[in-house]
Amino acid sequence: MSKPVVSSPPLDLDAVPCCTPIARDRVPAQAAGVLAQAFKALGDPIRLQLMSMIASAPGGEICVCDLTPAFTLSSTTISHHLKVLREAGLVDAERRASWVYYRARPALMRQLATLLAVEEPAAI
Amino acid sequence: MSKPVVSSPPLDLDAVPCCTPIARDRVPAQAAGVLAQAFKALGDPIRLQLMSMIASAPGGEICVCDLTPAFTLSSTTISHHLKVLREAGLVDAERRASWVYYRARPALMRQLATLLAVEEPAAI
DNA sequence: ACATGGATTCGATATTTGTCGAATCCGAAG
């Protein structure tokens, strides 16, 4: 098994127990913890932009060396934000040579989108 | 114009300038602020459960008096969390007699869901 | 007018978080 080049806590995505829209069923307290962690990770303007740059990157991945200069922040701060996204299960990191590349984890993104789904306004 | 019974900051929803999936286009820095505020509001287990109880309430609304006893927290803390959801534009509050009722604002929920939309895995 | 009950606001406090600089780690190239 390929050991992750960047230390990442386990966080089994399949363990996230919730998948119905919050507008349909009340989210269970236990699921709320994991899911809120993901929303919290997106709840910062810098991280939301990072997530967007990663998710929209051509080829599905982007180098940290391309992320860092996009902001007027120290590279340590960017690294910290990337760690938050990683620990929330929203992105994956892989080191190749001297560079680290990030990719989005679409499973969790889809899950969050499903949670926020709203029924279309009833047909007239 | 009906004055809001509960003090709410303006927060023009139509001013939120972003609506394409973050996996398609990079979210503009200016939009990131407003959108991150909404995600941050959902980024707390209590608030996520509150939001879910409100959005899934039969009739589309629920009394604070039904929200508060669902948690082992003081009513002032619940009130604080509801304010955060209000200021993020996720819910609306209306006072009727002695009670205050909350409803979800589906427009913003839909917008967030759109942001998180991911393309289906390409057909084989 | 006064008392009552539901909800919010105010003030205080412990915890979390965003940011940075210094130190460290990890591959690659001399």
Next chain:
DNA sequence: CTTCGGATTCGACAAATATCGAATCCATGT
């Protein structure tokens, strides 16, 4: 082996946040 550049981790600190109790507000009923 040593050095170099990219990235993360460590340690520190200011700012934001979650929580509570007390005080206030607001509508109702006596």
